[in-house]
Amino acid sequence: MNLQDDPGAVFRANLPDLTPPPAEFDLDRIVRDGHKIRRRQRAVLGGASATSVAAIAAVLALSAGVIPDGILKEDDELPPTPSQELEAEPFALAGYPWPGDDGFGDPAEAEALTAAGREAFGDLLIATGLFEASDFESVVNEPSEAEIQQYAEEVGITLEQAELELSYVEDDGKFVFTGQSTAGNYGQVQLYGYRAWALAAENEDPAGGRVLDVETLLPGGWTAEPGPTSKQFFPQHLIDDDVDEFATTELDDGRILYTAVDGCVVRHAVVYPNGSTLRAAWDGGCQDGDPAHPVDREAFEAAVLAMPELDYSAEGLHEIDPVEVPTGWLATDDAWWEWAEDGAQSTAADVREALAEIAPGAEVFEPWASPAPDSFFDGDEVVLHSYHMIGSLPYETTIDTTTGDASVDLTYRLPGGWLPGFNDADASGPYIADCDQGFTCTELEVEGRTAYVAERRETHEPDAASGAVEPWFEGEYEVTVVDPEGWAVSAWVQFGNEDFALSAEELAGILARLPAPTYDPELEPVVPR
Template sequence: MDHDPGAVFTKARPDDDEPPSKLDVKQAMREGYRARRQRRALVGGAATAGVAAVAAVLALSLTGLPGTGEGPPAGQDFGFDPAHAGYPYAPQEEWAVPQPELDAAAREAFGELAVEGGFLDAGALDYELPSDDEVTEMMASSGRGYYEALTELGYVNLALHFEPWSVPGNGVGVHLRGYTASDGDEEAERSAFTLTALQPGGWTVEPGPVGDAQFPQHLLDDGPSWTDEAPEFTSEDSGDGRTVMIADHGCALEAAVVYPNGSALRSSWDLDCEGQGRELSVVDLRAAMLAMPETDYDTGELAAPESALPPGWAFDEEWPAEVEAELGASVTGVTDAVEAAVPGAELASANAVQLQFGGAQTVRRQYSTRYELPYIDANAVAVNLSIRYVLPGGWTEGLPAEDESGDAYLLSCGADKPDVCETTEVDGRTVATRVFDLGDNEARWVVVFDPAGWAVAVETSHAGPIEGWDLEALVSLAVSLPAPVYDPAAYEID
């Protein structure tokens, strides 16, 4: 069970008055990063000019001038649901900009509470960041961004100091972005608290399991997480367009504020779940959260994903034990079918497995078996047969299109490999096959997709031909296999 879901989100900044200068500092920083992508090294007189340019931008950005951000302004429609959208992957130096206003606001709102409540030592906030000149020189010499320069200078694990954060949206090819801060204790197994400010995109205000196994991700969970009991959960309108949510777990507090412009701030506080004796009231937490101002973010790259993996299952270490009876019954059925088709075949192994797929943080659930067949190939090696029942969730029927990723599919051909993939229909069911021959080595795959939502994948390989054991025989075996034993109602995915 994840007791530190707060480490999943990030970013916010004060609503300062418009400064006299019309320079969009953060946009200038981003343009500087993009220029460095094209020209990583500065030489001769260009190096001097580069240092001066970085220094000018950095000096302005560290004074706290607000960036306006790109994309639709607060309250304007994105043209798509931002909860189901995200940002392309990019190194942090290409999108992250200094957040001095966010740091200052967090210190003001949470600093005293964190110290008095026992979350921070009295001197934890008595630090100063390096001078503008130091950071400027490191940025120019390394061609890296502001936060990488701080790391190079040794400024890491600072309490209530926001740093860039980005995680992939589960299997959809986009990322969430933001900034995160904590107690800065690198030796602790879990942070005493985390603050995360989220840019619009990839998350939902609806409560649910917190973590990267879901997309969109949830800010807070109204179910059991820190303890075995559900928290006291409240959600209310603050009266100024913001939504405030609190989850009181007794030994821990979580809170989130959703702003009119589609951004959010989330925090998580471990009070006394393991006897730490820290203190923080719901009233004080709510007031501190509301003291944090709305932030404008650059949403210029926010877009809906072109494609998405089908929803799978969160990894559950208890699942294999829970389905032991169903696995046993399924193995009995498939073993009878294999022995009837290939007399002399022997079961070598069987287990329930959870396999991660594509870029997803979720898994596919499978009953996996391996059989030793009474065949010896041209290399004097015994031939094996693998049979996997794939239960509903986390996959798409059929074969991918020629220009489509195969991540969502149970079988696909490689564009640069000498293999052949085909689909056909047998008794109303889709059957996909893959044939891969390289020299004397032969490999065959067959996947049968059942209308009930499960599939069975059969695989074998050997050197040289084996009489009576060809693709036709493998297809005949695959379509004869009985249905796996499982509870269909438990495998309904919204």
């Protein structure tokens, strides 16, 4: 998100295209010219609700071909930000595609980082008294010659193949790097990297937080310009300079080291000449001012600088024109929890009352709100505020061998952190609805609201391997209705009979008649300054 003084101006200038073509990525031009970006202003004058109303009114009006007065004017320009322009990294306004369910990561890169990380930070962790040297060793099953011989004969493979299959890691040990993909600009792109951490305690106690957290990032989606590290910002800042001590050091080999000390937390970020980066945080666990797990700052800096610069592949990196998304909610911002559970209960009661008239016989079971407060939340993560409820609709279907009313998963999305529209097929993004492969997707106007309807109907051929001796059918609806006030309600329904009596359009009609959720429209997201 690009934080601005005037949310209305943001959406006048940046109405999103719901089906954007892929941007051409001229790497040479970007490297040569760079991008001019503005330092993101650290204040939001309009709350998530107000901003969402402006965004949704603009997007829905655009999709309908009508622009109300006051939304868009020919000569409108964004107000200048108060911060100074700077020459950004060449990949700041770029990122990667959604990596799919398998996620991102190269095992060889992860293994190299794990080996280097244990070598660099192992002694510091052992010195805390929380870890032993054996914690940072992987346990590998090493088969005997007799086991290899027996397995090779049983399976009918060579001894070499048998040894390879029987030699596997039983326990990875601690402080292991794994690939990760994190959302940039609320999912418009992904940031790729690797991450490892060491916990003070393996339990749910708040004291069991991360003593050490180390993350690498490939080029794309971040800026070394110091600022709030919240994922509400794009590009994302590597390190925050609003701390007790901050320093920048340019090293002779072309690396740049950033150091931030805030209380008992010491953070470093290293930007490598190849455009990748690493950042590390040591949390001393201050209790009444005294760190429970102090670290020698010089030794920690040396460990960070000992980490290698890997030559990552930047395949899939592409430039984007960031869309403006209403400010999202930090995972650690639990002010809403004062009324969230009551809001979910009140909303469910209103839904039951409405369904009694709209679809007599429908049921709604115990609701819940998410996310609930959690001491292990990453303080920079952004979440959606939601109410969830499971129920049934009075339309008979058969799933496998069970016949009964169709189950329905209902979700209310409160304002903040999303835009109306469909995400690209099989991708994660800032839009409220998905249109995955195999679905037919349409947009409808229903009862003064906009519905995003995704429908899949598929007949499967017999498959002896799975036990299906006859053709069989499955269908599902994923329908989301967006209200101009900035909230949305969605439903997922699965059915197993082709003559299912409820159509996707009729489901949209039911959702469009449901009441607004109970929430505090004046509550604003906390935005780090």
